[in-house]
Amino acid sequence: MVKATILGKYEDLKKQVKNGLYRPQVTQIISDLYSESLSYLTPISKEQLISKVGGKQYFAFSNERKISRAINSGLYAPDYSNWEKFRSAMASDDLGKFSADEISKLLYTMAISFCACIDLMKDGDQKTTGTFFEYFIAYFFTWRVGVEPKNSIQILNVDSEDTKLPTDFIYNLGPKKPKFHLPVKTSSRERSIMLWAHQKLLDGVYGIERFMGTPVLLAETKTNKAKREVVEICLPEQWRVYQLYIAKLKRIYYLDPPTAYCELNKEFPALTVKPFSEFFSEWSELSPT
């Protein structure tokens, strides 16, 4: 029954977001999905995984048939009442009582719980978790910046009619205000160059860094299911080259920031990888440089 509820609420989410992200109806579905995911996972056994990532421990939910993706034990804090407090704090626009660490744990737990449910319920389905995660992140981003995003941009065409190009989430806060380009992915892997390519496209159409690129990702973990080992797949040298030769991304936010990417903060070219929770405090100070 819980399974049917989760998949049904996910379908509702896809319908509701068409009318706007930060709305009471969406808040309710996100709340329900979190609470149903916790109900689904509570009776399921946890299996410790072997971590090949320094300083991080992982487990997975596992039933007789399969195991979920790896979950960072240090970030997983399943407590529904925290979400109720956070939701109220969002509504009154005051997160003062929440540290960045607490926000990190809350958002990570909410996102990964839904993903773990789908991992156990469905086979080879990447789309459901990817789509959920997009709306989940965009919901918080929309609340924070206070405007609803667009999903397409107008392209000037001097020869014929202007055309619309589908994009990631685009936030235009108005004249002389910051503008954001928000791609959202559960992981980047061998497709990470697409983050920079989409930024380059916006730079070309609207001017360099007119829209600041602030992608949000979940994690870069990969589990070897036979060995029960978890690694983080990172290509920091490639990222450095993309940042030098394709376009500049202002930030790359993660719910579970990979260790190797956080090291990039220390070297030229500037490439700042951070927990997404920090966006909530720094967003209004971000500007094209």
Place this chain on the structure above:
Amino acid sequence: MVKATILGKYEDLKKQVKNGLYRPQVTQIISDLYSESLSYLTPISKEQLISKVGGKQYFAFSNERKISRAINSGLYAPDYSNWEKFRSAMASDDLGKFSADEISKLLYTMAISFCACIDLMKDGDQKTTGTFFEYFIAYFFTWRVGVEPKNSIQILNVDSEDTKLPTDFIYNLGPKKPKFHLPVKTSSRERSIMLWAHQKLLDGVYGIERFMGTPVLLAETKTNKAKREVVEICLPEQWRVYQLYIAKLKRIYYLDPPTAYCELNKEFPALTVKPFSEFFSEWSELSPT
């Protein structure tokens, strides 16, 4: 038995290409893979599919368990002796007896036969056909341009040691000679921006169009298995924008060129989509513009 042979030869291919692509050992494996694929497919029944693509007809191989990807009936010409003749013509460097149409049919049949076998043998395996297709195309490209490719480039780093970046196939024919950047994919779909992004990267490192981008793709068909319908997934407006704002690709070659992309040849910005067979006659005349 044939199944084990095909998978074994594929493993051999991956090993042999490490020592160079256009070599007798690789020719032998590609020959064997073609002949074994035809043996595997001969007893398997063909099922006509419903084509939603104007002017093209498709079928699929189908056994009791599943069906293969869609195969363009107009390009499928399974005749091993044609390959023997073509192989000899390659060795004596004279394709004069083969029209571009004949070459198109031969290469398409060889590539799609292997892919159809893997479709029927394995579940959810995109990697085997993707890797085979890369080596298959690079084999012919290498023969034609006469030099072996590299798979990484040197990146200048003024602060520390130079680093190597893995890339698609890179052909450097020498000073004042053409240089090619060859990405190979069985289809591009929603990842097509990566073709332009990698070109942009090479443009940044070596200068604009120092390496001409000449990606080769198999097809853009998608089969709705329930309805047995075939469509071509094309996003020509997006391609036009990539060609304007990210980088210039010199050619995009296909074994089965999608109708909607071939229309791009007629409009600004120049974006020339062609059968890969034409590369064999035009390659030496290509130059950055």
